[in-house]
Amino acid sequence: MSERELPIADPYRAVDRRGLLRQWLPPAAAGVAFAALGLGLGGRPGRHRPPAVADLPSPRDWRADPAARGRLAGAGGQGPAANLRRALAALGGIESFIRPGERVAIKPNCAWDRTAEQAANTDPELVAELVRQCLAAGAAEVVVADNSCHDPGRAFARSGIEAAARQAGAAIAHQRSVGTTTLELGGTVLGAWEVLEPIATADRVINVPVVKHHSLSRATLGMKNWMGAIVGRRANLHQRIAQSSAELGAAFRPTLTVIDATRVLTGGGPTGGSLALVRADDRIAVATDPVAADAWGASLLGAVEVQV
Numbered sequence: 001m002s003e004r005e006l007p008i009a010d011p012y013r014a015v016d017r018r019g020l021l022r023q024w025l026p027p028a029a030a031g032v033a034f035a036a037l038g039l040g041l042g043g044r045p046g047r048h049r050p051p052a053v054a055d056l057p058s059p060r061d062w063r064a065d066p067a068a069r070g071r072l073a074g075a076g077g078q079g080p081a082a083n084l085r086r087a088l089a090a091l092g093g094i095e096s097f098i099r100p101g102e103r104v105a106i107k108p109n110c111a112w113d114r115t116a117e118q119a120a121n122t123d124p125e126l127v128a129e130l131v132r133q134c135l136a137a138g139a140a141e142v143v144v145a146d147n148s149c150h151d152p153g154r155a156f157a158r159s160g161i162e163a164a165a166r167q168a169g170a171a172i173a174h175q176r177s178v179g180t181t182t183l184e185l186g187g188t189v190l191g192a193w194e195v196l197e198p199i200a201t202a203d204r205v206i207n208v209p210v211v212k213h214h215s216l217s218r219a220t221l222g223m224k225n226w227m228g229a230i231v232g233r234r235a236n237l238h239q240r241i242a243q244s245s246a247e248l249g250a251a252f253r254p255t256l257t258v259i260d261a262t263r264v265l266t267g268g269g270p271t272g273g274s275l276a277l278v279r280a281d282d283r284i285a286v287a288t289d290p291v292a293a294d295a296w297g298a299s300l301l302g303a304v305e306v307q308v
Helices: 017-042 080-090 124-136 152-158 161-168 222-229 234-251 290-300
Strands: 072-076 103-108 141-145 171-173 180-184 192-196 204-208 210-214 218-220 256-265 278-287
Touching: 072 080, 072 290, 080 124, 080 256, 080 278, 103 124, 103 222, 124 141, 124 161, 124 204, 124 256, 141 161, 152 161, 161 171, 204 222, 218 222, 218 290, 222 234, 222 290, 234 290, 256 290, 278 290
Parallel strands: 103 141, 103 204, 141 171, 204 256, 210 256
Antiparallel strands: 072 278, 180 192, 210 218, 256 278
């Protein structure tokens, strides 16, 4: 029995023009409406679209006197608290930089789950004395803030910085406890970044890095320490670490840079761990010029030669 070819109905021919319009016009209209809505929302700032870089503010200039010539004073041999007081006195005292009623952010290096003796973080006694000095000058509040690389709770606790800072009268802030403010940092590598809010909104900011070796940049000091002020994919910045550090140093203009050389991590940085690589120097330097501060710190690692 042979097969017969059966006629196949063409559904498009079976429906007249009016039927096609009734069938396809509603979804087509809905698609146009959604497209128009998307275009409209695309022009508005919000979660779906970050604000234009041109609309973003830059970091504040936290210097007490931007026109003044940069100065640096060092002190040593009497422990971090006494060394800090002597260096500040040489620059006219903390009152020359902090005014009554101002909100102060202190930015130590508190990146790692390490003890003070391992020298991967800023010395807690130095941080505490700086808090006391700012409050004595009349600061309305002092916040010690950092974006830690290790778990921030563990880093702040084990370093001793949290306990020392709180006892001295400061609050603690890190990436899990506070919000951020988007700032335009400029440069060719940085651009727009989220900055820890207590730093972005402070009236005065004091940068307090520890002197230590870094496996990529040889040294990590004040400019590199600003990576703890920003939140985001910071690991990408390490691909051009020299450029990134220089641009951070240009973007952030602190009131003071306090270089902590109480203990110097001579190798194994930035995380440290081996006490055999820690050298007890018992020195600090306070500077209004961040570049001079970093040069002084780098000289302790043999990276540069300076005379103070």
